[in-house]
Amino acid sequence: MLRTKVLSLVARSGPSRLMSTATKLTTVEVNDKTGIATLTMCRAPVNGLNLELLKDLKTSIDEIESNKSRGLILTSSNATIFSAGLDIMEMYNPEKERIRAFWTQLQEVWLSLYGSSVPTAAAINGHSPAGGCLLATSCEYRVMLPKFTIGLNETQLGIVAPKWFMSSFLSVLPQRQAERALNQGRMFSTEEALQIGLIDETATSKEEAVEKCAAFLGTFARVNPLARALTKQQFRAADLQQLENERKDDLEKFLFFINQPAVQKGLGIYLEGLKKKAKK
Numbered sequence: 001m002l003r004t005k006v007l008s009l010v011a012r013s014g015p016s017r018l019m020s021t022a023t024k025l026t027t028v029e030v031n032d033k034t035g036i037a038t039l040t041m042c043r044a045p046v047n048g049l050n051l052e053l054l055k056d057l058k059t060s061i062d063e064i065e066s067n068k069s070r071g072l073i074l075t076s077s078n079a080t081i082f083s084a085g086l087d088i089m090e091m092y093n094p095e096k097e098r099i100r101a102f103w104t105q106l107q108e109v110w111l112s113l114y115g116s117s118v119p120t121a122a123a124i125n126g127h128s129p130a131g132g133c134l135l136a137t138s139c140e141y142r143v144m145l146p147k148f149t150i151g152l153n154e155t156q157l158g159i160v161a162p163k164w165f166m167s168s169f170l171s172v173l174p175q176r177q178a179e180r181a182l183n184q185g186r187m188f189s190t191e192e193a194l195q196i197g198l199i200d201e202t203a204t205s206k207e208e209a210v211e212k213c214a215a216f217l218g219t220f221a222r223v224n225p226l227a228r229a230l231t232k233q234q235f236r237a238a239d240l241q242q243l244e245n246e247r248k249d250d251l252e253k254f255l256f257f258i259n260q261p262a263v264q265k266g267l268g269i270y271l272e273g274l275k276k277k278a279k280k
């Protein structure tokens with residue numbers, strides 16, 4: 001059996017949490033044999049990306065980057081949900097300072113994951129709407145379990161995916177298909193996602209998905225790591241630079257948009273629908 005070690009055993013807020021991982025809402029396990037790190041999101045109930053989960057994701061990605069892991073596999077501890085995307089509670093009736101920090105942190109996570117020098121893959125072991133799809137498409141390879149859905153459904157919520165969400169999507173799909181899917185807010189089934197190329201492979205279990213991701217990351221074993229990283233970064237440089245240049249504007253645009261009464265009303269109705277469905 002492969003020995004794995006859990007990185008960073010020190011709790012973030014004091015010795016009383018010494019038994020938990022450093023980042024409470026993510027765990028990082030490095031396979032000693034392959035050097036591949038598995039980064040698991042574990043925020044109940046649906047891995048909604050709130051400020052704290054985003055901070056933990058950023059810390060974990062940085063940790064994997066600085067530990068010179070051979071690869072990063074992103075997955076979820078939830079059996080049916082990879083990530084429900086942005087936590088809508090962060091955007092509904094938002095608190096002024098917190099929503100700024102929230103969006104800034106999301107930008108940080110995207111810049112580090114999409115721009116990671118480490119090869120990345122997503123083991124999509126559950127539904128992956130909106131922000132979940134953003135994380136998956138920021139990786140270089142995707143393996144997904146059957147009977148789930150993935151896509152950028154923002155227009156269905158009456159919101160607009162920012163340019164950099166589109167960049168990740170466009171790094172996977174041809175423009176014509178990406179544009180149509182985004183305009184429709186389309187969620188793809190696993191089978192449809194495979195057919196269109198939004199995912200690379202399917203797997204019948206999370207273990208198999210992780211193995212297939214590891215096999216993909218293993219294809220770089222004999223490639224010079226610096227040459228590989230610089231090549232990847234050249235492909236992604238224009239997208240990354242665009243957000244770097246426009247970070248402040250992007251934040252202000254988001255704040256302006258999200259605070260529109262019509263947008264707030266739409267989010268409220270959407271949330272209500274989610275809650276009603278959950279109670280059934």
Ligand SMILES: CC/C=C\CCC/C=C/C(=O)SCCNC(=O)CCNC(=O)[C@H](O)C(C)(C)COP(=O)(O)OP(=O)(O)OC[C@H]1O[C@@H](n2cnc3c(N)ncnc32)[C@H](O)[C@@H]1OP(=O)(O)O
Nearest residue numbers: 048084085086087088127129130131159254257274275278
């Ligand atoms: C200028 C730019 C402006 C804006 C850009 C913003 C970009 C936004 C990106 C986003 O990511 S927006 C979020 C989009 N996400 C969704 O639409 C997903 C909604 N959720 C679902 O479809 C389902 O919940 C599910 C993920 C498929 C899981 O279904 P399941 O049946 O397993 O769970 P259930 O629906 O019962 O949910 C349990 C519980 O969780 C709450 N929930 C679900 N998703 C979210 C979410 N994204 N944010 C906050 N809360 C969420 C749901 O209400 C239930 O709560 P309850 O138990 O308290 O009722």
